[in-house]
Amino acid sequence: MRHLRLVPDKTNINFFAAARVTFGASIVMMVLSVVFVAMFGLNFGIDFRGGTTIRTESTQAVDIAGKRAALATLELGDISITEVFDPTFGPDQNVAMIRIQAQDGQEAVTPEMIAAVENTLKELDPAIRFASVESVGPKVSGELIWSAILSVVGATTAILIYIWLRFEWQFAVGAVLALVHDVLVTVGVFALFQIRFDLAVIAALLTILGYSINDTVVVFDRLRENLIKFKTMPLVEVMNLSVNETLSRTLMTTGTTLIALIALLVLGGDVIRGFVFAITFGIVIGTYSSVYMAKNVVLWLGVRRDWSKKDDEGGPAGTQFAKPEA
Secondary structure, three states, X not given: OOOOOOOOOOOOOOOOOOHHXXXXXXXXXXXXXXXXXXHHOOEEOHHHHOEEEEEEEEOXXXXXXXXXXXXXXXXXXXEEEEEEOOOOOOOOOEEEEEEEEOOOOOOOOOHHHHHHHHHHHHHHOOOOEEEEEEEEOHHHHHHHHHHHHHHHHHHHHXXXXXXXXHOOHHHHHHHHHHHHHHHHHHHHHHHHHOOEEOHHHHHHHHHHHHHHHHHHHHHHHHHHHHHHHOOOOOHHHHHHHHHHHHHHHHHHHHHHHHHHHHHHHHXXXXXXXXXXXXXXXXXXXXXXXXXXXXXXXXXXXXXXXXOOOOHHHHOOOOOOOOOOOO
């Protein structure tokens, strides 16, 4: 197994051979994502649409699958069931939180629906008690949407500053545009297929930001080293060399991560399926953007070739611009 190689040690792939096609495809995907969100909207889950939360207690163990199957017959839409653990609970105190999405045209689940839920659960577990019933209105849900947007924008801004300080502003712009591409295309897929969009998916988008920027920084680090090492080599060739030198690491990391994610996607169940799907798709599109998008932006913005010199010796950063058709 030590000789197993997904990619040869030395490759010489010209990643700019189809630069216009790949970059054009990225722009088309981003535009289509905006169109899909505008046309179809997002299928917001309970976290964003509001709904009703029912706390249950019972002497019997919490049967999440059984409760989910029983409540599915009521056709109430998105239902989330989680078991609550607390060290203060007694040995026969089993607590669960059941969250039911707000129905169309209503801020919360009606009393009749709550009664139907309670009767259904009592048939499954006669010892069950309903400790509390709470409703979350659309106002709170709207605040959650803004908080989610601000969290993604804040993370992206922090990454922009980090890359700017570590490299140059051209690298920061390239990395952030690649991240915007990854998040926007992922959200577009959720809008197109109307996959449930909840707080778990927001967590997945933030994970995608971290994973994608890690791949991009690896390529940028090698590019910076090669810019110093090969001072007379054309910029396009240095970029191709850098991506080829990191290609094995990129594909091995992505491949092994996907193995675990695909297993979770198939066997993980409905509760985490949206979260896992977002990360799986985001990692694939993030790897693509690291190889085909981030460095293309840097190429067009231009970079300082000799990082060993100060700006006043080698000229200000970004003074050597590359021709887009290069």
